[in-house]
Amino acid sequence: MDLTTFFQQLVNGLQLGSIYALIALGYTMVYGIIKLINFAHGDFLMVGAYAVYFFATFILAFTNAIPPIILFILCLIVSLAAGALIAELSNCLTYKPLRYRPRLSALITAVGVSMFLEYFFASLPFIGPSFRAFPDIIKQVSFVVGGVYLNNIQLLDIGLAIVLMILLTFIVNRTMTGKAMRAVSQDKDAARLMGINIERTITFTFLIGGALAGAAGILMAMTYPRIFPYMGILPGLKAFVAAVLGGIGNIPGAMLGGFLLGIAEIYATSYNSLLGEGIAFAILILVLLFRPQGLLGEKQSEKV
Amino acid sequence: MKKLFRKSTFRLILYAALLYTLVILLSQVIPAGDGFVLNNYFMIIINISLVYVILATSLNLINGITGQFSIGYMGFAAIGAYVSGTLTTLIWKLIPGSLTATSLFIVALLIGGICAAIVGFLIGMPALRMKGDYLAIVTLGFGEIIRTIINNIDYVGGPRGLLGIPQLSNFTIIFIIALLTVMVLRYLVFSSHGRAMLSIREDATAADLVGVNITKYKVWAFVIGAFFAGVGGGLLAHMIQLAHPTQYGFYASFLVLIVVYIGGMGSMTGSIIAAFILTFLEKYILPMVLPMIGLGVEWRMVIYAVLLIIIMIYRPEGLMSREAKFMIPEDH
Amino acid sequence: MPAEQKIVLKIDQLSHFFGGLKAVSNFNLDLPEGVIWGVIGPNGAGKTTVFNLVTGVYRPSQGHIQLMGEEITGKKPFAIVAKGVARTFQNIRLFGNIPVLDNVRIGMHKNYRPSMFDCVIRDRKFHRAEKKMREESMELLARFNLQGRAEEIAKNLPYGEQRRLEITRALATQPKLLLLDEPAAGMNPNEVDKLMEMVYHIRNEFKLTVLLIEHQMRFLMRICEWIKVMDFGETIAEGTAAQIQNNPLVIEAYLGKGVH
Secondary structure, three states: OOHHHHHHHHHHHHHHHHHHHHHHHHHHHHHHHHOOOOOOHHHHHHHHHHHHHHHHHHHHHHOOOOOHHHHHHHHHHHHHHHHHHHHHHHHHHHHHHHOOOOHHHHHHHHHHHHHHHHHHHHHOOOOOOOOEEOOOOOOOOEEEEOOEEEEHHHHHHHHHHHHHHHHHHHHHHHOHHHHHHHHHHHOHHHHHHOOOOHHHHHHHHHHHHHHHHHHHHHHHHHHOOEEOOOOOHHHHHHHHHHHHHHOOOOHHHHHHHHHHHHHHHHHHHHHOHHHHHHHHHHHHHHHHHHOOOOOOOOOOOOOO | OHHHHHOHHHHHHHHHHHHHHHHHHHHHHOEEOOEEOOOHHHHHHHHHHHHHHHHHHHHHHHHHHOOOOOOOOHHHHHHHHHHHHHHHHHHOOOOOOOHHHHHHHHHHHHHHHHHHHHHHHHHHHHHOOOOHHHHHHHHHHHHHHHHHHHHOOHHHOHHHOEEOOOOOOOHHHHHHHHHHHHHHHHHHHOOHHHHHHHHHHHHHHHHHOOOOOHHHHHHHHHHHHHHHHHHHHHHHHHHHOEEOHHHHOHHHHHHHHHHHHHHOOOOHHHHHHHHHHHHHHHHHHHHHHHHHOOOOHHHHHHHHHHHHHHHHHHOOOOOOOOOOHHHOOOOO | OOOOOOEEEEEEEEEEEEOOEEEEEEEEEEEEOOOEEEEEOOOOOOHHHHHHHHOOOOOOOEEEEEEOOEEOOOOOHHHHHHOOEEEOOOOOOOOOOOEHHHHHHHHHHHHOOOOHHHHHHOOHHHHHHHHHHHHHHHHHHHHOOOHHHOOOEHHHOOHHHHHHHHHHHHHHOOOOEEEEEOOOOOOOHHHHHHHHHHHHHHHHHHOOEEEEEOOOHHHHHHHOOEEEEEEOOEEEEEEOHHHHHOOHHHHHHOOOOOOO
């Protein structure tokens, strides 16, 4: 593989990875705080994408006069809001009643929520199970740098992902809410004794995680402009692998895992499509066999 | 005779025989309208329910009895389906109807089951060192890998699937195999080996320190579960006459897990009942009821999901949280 | 300490580290057959860790452990149990959701070997083994006055009976060495006395050697023929009850309530 192709694939990988990273962050945050693998998380992405679809189609039906950047920002806000909303709704209606029940029932409920979202959207007459073309919010413009083909959408994906991650890191490390989140994920009971409102903190976690999934949704829809109700399944699953790779429950780990997985998948696909399909799961197995706590996670041991 | 009746094994076989006769009568003897009381579609649902009985009871052995939470279980069913399907369709090219065909079918099923069991062993050895969430994730990953590999083997159809599988399954064969599965698993669970598995579920470290070889039993549960999954997968493939990688992904695994959970983890009776209830619900009751309230058939999975969530919230321990007395052998 | 006697458990220079923390440092023991010896020390002294090392839960960082002459260092727990060691836990670890009888029968598991095939086809071998296991388990339960509880779910038993059940289960494995980890935890003085009688009784009836960890000085002093005192992983004193009671090091490190 020559240098140009290497860099080309690297950029492609970072783009894919940024989407994975955004989803993985939501997974890891929710797991960190309530030890739940939220299988519905990939579907929050789908909800965000559809929300923007309807918003953008509606706006563009009326006027073409809005500058693309402004339109994009509006759509982004819509996707963040939609993702956050659906996440907190799921939490409130289904995960909260099961908060102190066996973890297995919460896990199965998460699957139930996932099923519900997918089939619900597929059954709604104005959505349906088939693909829909996503409107062009920002026209794709390609340019070449040193033999490598880039386009503005790619840079947007990567750039926005980085911005959101910096924002998230700031919130988690510098604000009181962020501190509360870290406290609850370490020791729920101790946090309660310190006067932290557990449910409010959990809500906040879901809102942020969902918003990030929503952002991933709009980015994914702009990058691969066909949306359908099951679009969240595979990215969700792979983002989950990314979270495990980085260390489930570990926020920088999710970012790292997301980018690494994206890059690995792009390179693997360029060799062989079988490898590309399976690389995510192969990485999952290898990580769990040889370093189950992930790249940045901590080993857990049982006290006898 | 009364003494014989008190033996629960006898009761089990008796009720099974009665049920079997009833279904045969209703589907092949007693006429109604154009055909018979139980039409073809109904029989398909019964057959699918029976296959789910096989899948659910054996998954129950792994998850509910031994407490090893594994997803990705349908990967084993896929192996069984594809191996037996390849044998009957591509290699032996069987045609249903003759005794030879049926006998070879049974052989193919067994080989499929054994292959699944071998893969179960290879996966189980490394995977079962892990606990809790990690084990669930690793089994999920392995299930997906199996699916991905099959998707890329052109000889068995790859992404098109293995088509044209002869319809060698029928109600009688599936019924008998389901009955045998239940009996074998039941006898296994109500023995010292079953108790050893239960102890692992309850407290693996304590079990270790009371002399139970926990690795051996975890792997055995996994291998036995995989075997029956392979057989179930084979039966299913030879009923719907096709095997496709998408049928065996983690979604399919979750559907089986849901049957096990709703029936009550650790309860064989529960798995049997839940297998029937959930299959009928999804494939018969909902498609019938929905048009009555003005919704298309595509809404049945939505309702299914909602019902699932409601059951999780209001009765999370499932239908049968304690083993029903019916199933406990008197010599246990 | 009597001189010419079979040594059931021999521990040599046993040390164990958890990362940088030294949990056990240079622990030595020559445990003769048929005695009741004790290990005491403040919380975190490393006593339970020693038990864990002996029973194979952890592989020792350094040192050797021999059970009746056979090297068991680093072996897996179930293999060590098979050689004749049984233990109870600080926090009772029963198989909570299954009946009392089954808890004991699981203990018998390693002594009876019908194969899985035998179980599935329910042949004579299976039935014989099951009959024996059931009879012996009921007998054992009867010795500890638990036979009436046989069909009850273990976690529903009152605390005292759960403790007895845990010991019964341990005895079902037919051990030669019994390790008791704080058996008197959570008991009032009356119950402690009864427990003491039970330990003597077990030792004599089942011909065992007993090594126990305890906090409650009253219990330990009256029952143990020899006591080792640990603090911060080290053995700071050993001797008879009278000897260590007056040992200034022990008094300094830890001497709990209820001494007299």
